[in-house]
Amino acid sequence: MFDINLFALFGQLLIGLINGSFYALLALGLAIIFGLLKVINFSQGALYMLGAFGAWMGLNYLGISYWWALFLVPLAVGAIGILCERFLIRPIANEDHLYSLLLTFGVALVLQGLFTHWYGSSGLPYAIPDELKGGFRLPFMYLPTYRAWIIVVSLAVCLGTWLLIEKTKLGAYLRAGTENPQLMQAFGINVPLIVTLTYGFGVALAGFAGVLAAPVYSVSPEMGSNILIVVFAIVVIGGMGSIGGAIATGLGMGVVEGLTKYFYPEASNTVIFLVMVLVLLTKPAGLFGKEA
Amino acid sequence: MNVMRKTLLISAMVAAGTTAQAANVSDDVVKIGVLGDMSGVYADISGQGSVEAVKMAVEDFGGTVLGKKIEVVHADDQNKPDVGSVIARKWVEEENVDVINGAVASSVTGAVTKFMSSKEKITLIAASASHAFTTKACSPFNAHWTYDVVSLANGTVKPMVQSGKKKWFFVTADYAFGHALEKVATGVISNNGGEVVGGVRAPLGTTDFSSYILQAQSSGADVIALANAGTDMVNALKTAAEFGVTDMVDVAGLLVFTPNAQALDPAVAGGMKLTTGFYWDMDDQTREWSKRYMARMDGKIPAMPHAGAYSSTMHYLKAVEAAGTDESKAVMAKMKEMPVEDFFSRNGYLRKDGRMVHDMLQVRIKNADERRDGNDIFAIEQIIPGKDAFLKLEEGGCKFALES
Numbered sequence: 001m002f003d004i005n006l007f008a009l010f011g012q013l014l015i016g017l018i019n020g021s022f023y024a025l026l027a028l029g030l031a032i033i034f035g036l037l038k039v040i041n042f043s044q045g046a047l048y049m050l051g052a053f054g055a056w057m058g059l060n061y062l063g064i065s066y067w068w069a070l071f072l073v074p075l076a077v078g079a080i081g082i083l084c085e086r087f088l089i090r091p092i093a094n095e096d097h098l099y100s101l102l103l104t105f106g107v108a109l110v111l112q113g114l115f116t117h118w119y120g121s122s123g124l125p126y127a128i129p130d131e132l133k134g135g136f137r138l139p140f141m142y143l144p145t146y147r148a149w150i151i152v153v154s155l156a157v158c159l160g161t162w163l164l165i166e167k168t169k170l171g172a173y174l175r176a177g178t179e180n181p182q183l184m185q186a187f188g189i190n191v192p193l194i195v196t197l198t199y200g201f202g203v204a205l206a207g208f209a210g211v212l213a214a215p216v217y218s219v220s221p222e223m224g225s226n227i228l229i230v231v232f233a234i235v236v237i238g239g240m241g242s243i244g245g246a247i248a249t250g251l252g253m254g255v256v257e258g259l260t261k262y263f264y265p266e267a268s269n270t271v272i273f274l275v276m277v278l279v280l281l282t283k284p285a286g287l288f289g290k291e292a
Numbered sequence: 293m294n295v296m297r298k299t300l301l302i303s304a305m306v307a308a309g310t311t312a313q314a315a316n317v318s319d320d321v322v323k324i325g326v327l328g329d330m331s332g333v334y335a336d337i338s339g340q341g342s343v344e345a346v347k348m349a350v351e352d353f354g355g356t357v358l359g360k361k362i363e364v365v366h367a368d369d370q371n372k373p374d375v376g377s378v379i380a381r382k383w384v385e386e387e388n389v390d391v392i393n394g395a396v397a398s399s400v401t402g403a404v405t406k407f408m409s410s411k412e413k414i415t416l417i418a419a420s421a422s423h424a425f426t427t428k429a430c431s432p433f434n435a436h437w438t439y440d441v442v443s444l445a446n447g448t449v450k451p452m453v454q455s456g457k458k459k460w461f462f463v464t465a466d467y468a469f470g471h472a473l474e475k476v477a478t479g480v481i482s483n484n485g486g487e488v489v490g491g492v493r494a495p496l497g498t499t500d501f502s503s504y505i506l507q508a509q510s511s512g513a514d515v516i517a518l519a520n521a522g523t524d525m526v527n528a529l530k531t532a533a534e535f536g537v538t539d540m541v542d543v544a545g546l547l548v549f550t551p552n553a554q555a556l557d558p559a560v561a562g563g564m565k566l567t568t569g570f571y572w573d574m575d576d577q578t579r580e581w582s583k584r585y586m587a588r589m590d591g592k593i594p595a596m597p598h599a600g601a602y603s604s605t606m607h608y609l610k611a612v613e614a615a616g617t618d619e620s621k622a623v624m625a626k627m628k629e630m631p632v633e634d635f636f637s638r639n640g641y642l643r644k645d646g647r648m649v650h651d652m653l654q655v656r657i658k659n660a661d662e663r664r665d666g667n668d669i670f671a672i673e674q675i676i677p678g679k680d681a682f683l684k685l686e687e688g689g690c691k692f693a694l695e696s
Binding site: 005007008011012015016018019113116117120121122123124125126127128135141142144146147216217218219220222223226227258261262265266268269270 | 332335492498522527536549551552560
């Protein structure tokens with residue numbers, strides 16, 4: 001069973017990295033929202049699904065190409081997120097975290113139900129754009145161009161976001177605003193606006209990931225709930241709210257999962273939770289989290 | 293309403309001196325319960341479509357049988373066996389449901405048929421895949437209608453092995469259905485001189501299949517068999533096409549419903565062969581029925597379980613009429629006696645063990661340039677006679693059918 005073929009192993013490692021960059025992108029949105037708003041956003045998966053459906057609707061109803069969708073759909077999803085934050089989450093912002101968790105979970109169920117009602121449960125077709133068809137023949141595997149594109153663009157977005165939050169003045173406001181909102185407001189900074197925009201940005205990332213996923217995964221109402229739990233585990237392993245942690249853990253868990261798929265496929269959707277248990281037992285705040 | 297009916301029933305029973313009237317139809321109504329996944333992953337292949345199909349059968353039959361009204365009720369089993377059997381119990385014990393048409397997930401069907409048999413009531417199985425309901429878990433009250441794993445494997449796998457595709461690799465959904473499909477297909481492969489060179493068991497709901505596809509590719513197989521269904525099948529096939537595998541080896545989807553085929557880009561799925569119990573665009577008869585169905589379902593084409601739901605209901609009602617009663621044993625005897633011949637079933641008959649044997653279709657998914665529109669998805673390659681498609685009665689090991 002463990003006859004290791006080095007080429008095959010390289011292939012699995014690369015695939016792990018590709019999936020990992022995808023996880024990183026989704027985990028990043030969750031980490032930002034939790035880090036700055038302290039909201040555990042269960043609707044992230046549904047918004048990811050919305051992104052994929054947005055790409056499909058754009059193409060089929062409005063003739064919007066993949067490339068425009070990549071730019072426009074996250075804006076639209078972000079706008080929906082902003083409305084959600086403003087009218088649903090904010091009224092309960094001072095309650096226990098459980099309230100916002102349940103609320104976002106409810107929003108996810110509603111969205112999923114609506115799309116099942118409108119488009120059915122089987123999913124919709126979405127072709128890979130012509131520019132990204134084909135692939136490269138590496139010595140150890142065939143790498144589709146689209147997968148290479150996923151890894152490049154996800155990492156670029158992750159890195160950009162990390163720099164924005166950790167290294168710019170705007171990012172400093174964001175971090176300060178969550179540390180001590182009263183003090184920030186005393187300095188004349190509009191904290192509620194920052195919070196709303198942050199939430200919008202966080203869910204826009206999910207929408208972006210959804211567009212990226214549309215050509216390679218099944219565009220179906222269930223797609224978000226399938227992936228969300230894994231992404232949550234990744235955020236927990238990385239340390240709730242740690243942005244760098246989410247990115248690094250996303251990549252790492254992609255590789256761990258990829259290797260599991262090679263050696264013992266039956267465990268591939270459990271292995272991440274196993275890691276989560278081990279991490280929580282030894283470092284309750286997560287690998288990159290600060291102890292509370 | 294329920295309470296009212298109960299009160300009425302009780303007063304009727306009191307009036308009749310606690311014995312039911314000599315009426316041949318119990319409680320003066322023939323009630324059909326449609327059980328299905330109304331909102332989950334199987335909603336497109338059962339759900340509202342099955343409810344409409346059963347209602348169509350009732351309307352086409354005339355709305356009454358033996359002078360009594362036919363009523364249709366429906367419920368969502370959520371693909372959970374416990375939910376399914378609770379609904380079945382409530383229907384039979386409190387609402388006087390005479391027959392259940394439905395349940396999709398084989399686990400739910402297993403629970404429901406077991407309960408129904410204990411109450412001596414008929415279950416018409418139109419959507420489930422497992423062949424257990426007519427073999428080791430068979431019952432005199434089961435009628436398995438549309439297809440099963442054996443007919444899928446025989447229809448799709450056999451011709452491919454015989455045409456020289458000898459080496460097979462399985463990508464199997466890691467639960468009962470996937471295991472059953474793999475086991476049956478493996479039997480067909482080895483009986484026809486082929487061999488299985490490898491396989492992976494992928495958990496249900498796997499999003500990314502690229503790792504498995506790479507393993508399949510390096511196994512040297514001629515055919516990658518997808519022993520999974522729904523979104524899993526779609527994701528696996530999309531990945532196979534993306535990684536250029538479909539250009540080099542054949543991919544065989546062992547269970548593909550029309551909505552799944554519609555969820556795939558023709559560039560990805562075009563050319564793939566599969567087996568189905570029904571295709572809406574086969575001939576004038578199927579088109580006539582399908583157009584009426586589509587008019588009621590926002591233009592969605594019927595999948596094979598929907599056609600099976602209609603056909604089985606219609607046959608049941610005809611049998612009630614012929615038997616002159618809705619008593620299950622008498623009805624089942626008539627169902628097994630009369631041939632099943634309609635737009636869905638060709639050369640069909642309900643065998644002793646409850647298997648409805650009918651012709652199956654081997655089809656090919658059309659390429660983009662062959663399609664008139666989004667509903668034009670299959671080209672029929674071959675008609676597989678029922679006797680070649682399904683497991684033989686003697687091979688199934690259904691005790692009561694072999695003894696009688």
